[in-house]
Amino acid sequence: MAQPKPPVAGEELTPEQRKFLEQKRAQQATAGEYRSDQGAYLKSGRQQKQERKEEVKAAREAARVPPQPMTRREFLNYAWGAATAVLLVEAGIASFMFALPRFKEGEFGGLFPLGPITGMPSADAPPVRNLDGQFWLSMDTDGLRALYRVCTHLGCLYEWKDQTFRFECPCHGSKFHKNGVYIEGPAPRSLDQFVILLRKNGEVVAQTTEGGQAVSSSDPDVEVVVDTGKKLNGPSV
Ligand code: FES
Structure with a gap:
């Protein structure tokens, strides 16, 4: 075609x-x-x-401004700003960690709230053992004490004896009064104890002193808290 x-x-x-x-x-x-x-x-x-x-x-390529090299002054400003920011963050973290309690409530090493003081054992009653807190709660005419369960000789767990109305250590025979004061045996000092805090409306109104004196209060609204993070050594014999 x-x-x-x-x-x-x-x-x-x-x-x-x-x-x-x-x-x-x-x-x-x-x-x-x-x-x-x-x-x-x-x-x-x-x-x-x-x-x-x-x-x-x-x-766009033509309009783009090529990056300028950083001056020494700019570099120092950036470095100073970064160092300051790192320091502030570290300080914040440290403050936060410091404010946190190391032990939870009810865990050995932490606080043990035990309720109102009116619920504590009477002065003529035997002491009450607290297994989680590792202490004996002992009341006498002076007031309340939280005695550490471990013998001050070589660390055995002493026991309460109703027959003799005192503490006795099964290991080497050390003996202590109900208030933890040394009686006899190889133990070098009276029983250690934990600090007791008496609180009312969240405020501490009394607490065990460095000398280990018992705490007491006639106010029925006072709450008893044992601080197992604060141990006081018993006086030497
Ligand atoms: S450990 Fe208690 S008397 Fe020795």
Whole structure:
């Protein structure tokens, strides 16, 4: 089949020439470009979009200011700021950790709230053992004491004896009064004790002194708390 004569600018197209051009345009369009009726290249929408993107990218690259090297003064300012921030964070963490109690309430080494003082054993009753807190709660006419359960000789656990109404150590025979005072045996000192806090409305109103004196109160609203984190050594014999 004979090819139609190529169109000349200004001439009217014959139907064959128009059909030929339409076929040619369709072929070129699938390849991404085609010619206009006058023979100039026309670009597909995808090509135009891609070109616009590249132009925008190139404009941005041109507008970008190259990074300037940091001056010595700026470097020192940044370093000082970073060091200060690190110090502040460390100080905050240290304060927080210091404020936290090391032992939970009811755990040996921590506080043992025992309720109102009116619920404590009477002066003529035997002492009461607290296994979790490792102490004997002992009341006499002077007041209340929390005696550490461990013998002051070599660390055995002494026991209360109702028959003799005193503490006796099964290991080497040391003996102590109900208030923890040494009686006889190889123990070098009276029994150790924990500090008792008497609290009212959350405020400490009395507590065991360094000398180990008993605490007492006639106020029925006072609460008894034993601090097993504070041990006082018994006086030497
Ligand atoms: S350990 Fe108690 S008397 Fe020796």
